[in-house]
Amino acid sequence: MGPLVSTEWLAGSLGAPDLVVLDATYYLPTEGKNGRAEFAAAHIPGARYFDINEVADPDTDLPHMVPSAGRFAKLVGAMGVSNASRIVFYDQIGTTRAPRGWWMFKLFGHEQVAVLDGGLPKWRADGHPVEAGEPAAPTPASFVPDLRAERLAGIGDVKRVVRQGGGGALILDARARGRFDGTAPEPRPGLPSGHMPGAANLPATELMGPDGAFLPPDALRERFAAAGVDGTRPVITSCGTGVTATVLALGLERAGFPEAAVYDGSWTEWASRPETPKVP
Structure with a gap:
């Protein structure tokens, strides 16, 4: 699987014994919706809900930070995910929240993971069915993580880049x-x-077209190039709380650029620390 799959691909693959479909919708506090409740109202048949606030580090005040490898393995194993699973994430908005789940599995070494391009809105627009209610409890599985630390950036990494004044990685x-x-x-x-x-x-x-799906690779390359991505300088992606930063990471992969690292704490961590410089 590539980083993205189409609604047609997913519709033809539903029911495969190794396929796990996960709804990773997360709504901002200002959006006034609850991802789990919206999932119960309508979701792709057979999907399960992946709560990024639960699959997270419980010992920090920062929102939905990456959990330990052990916690991640325990929680996704309880969802029925094993190292042999093919995983497709989607969200209820389009393709702006599901990449967080995609990136987390990539971080823990699982490569057979993709995002449904266009998410639930495109799934429904393309005439595919949804179902309501809570899914049946999955059969627990064993997941063994393999941390790929280069896919994660911490505040120390970002401070070092800022101190270098543009000579190191590009913060996007x-x-x-x-x-x-x-x-x-x-x-x-x-x-x-x-x-x-x-x-x-x-x-x-x-990075999205009018239907909420990712732009073609050549159009993505143009947008990334305009932002300063040249394929030789490392990229660290950031956002508010480490969710839409993963959209950029997925877009970079789709465009054929080297993998980015994601700054998990993002602006929420950076802006809340008194010692970090801010503009303006």
Whole structure:
């Protein structure tokens, strides 16, 4: 599987014994919806709900940070996911939240994972069925993680890049332009908007077409190039809380660029630390 699968591919693959379909929808506090409730109302047949606030580190105040390898293995094993599983993530919005689940499995060494291009809206628009209610409990499985640490960036890594003043990696921020340049508020109360010195901005939504699916690779390459990606300089993606940063990571892979690292704490961590420089 590549990083993306079509609705036609998924419709033809449903029911395969090794296929696990996971809804990883997460709504911002300002969006006024609950991903689990929306999943219960309508989801792809046979899908299970992947709660990024549960498959997370419980010992930090930062939202939905990457859990330990052991916690991840325990939780996804309880969902019926094994190392032999083929996994397809989708979300109820389009393709802006599901990449978080895709990236987490990639981080823990699982390569047979993809995102449904266009998500549930395109699935329904293409005439495929949905079902309601809670799915049957899956048969537990064993998942053995294999951490790929180069896919994860911490605040220390980002501080080092900022200190280098542009000579190291490119920090690429997926937030809306107003949040990035400080003219629009952050969705979390008390958190200032702005960005890290030297960072570039490419809103995750600009990687999508009108149907919510990813743009073709050549169009993605143009957008990434305009943001400063040249294929030789390492890229660290960031956003508000490490969700849409993974959209950029998936887009880079689709466009044929080297893998990016994702700054998991993202702007929420950076902006809340008194010692970190901010622009403006």
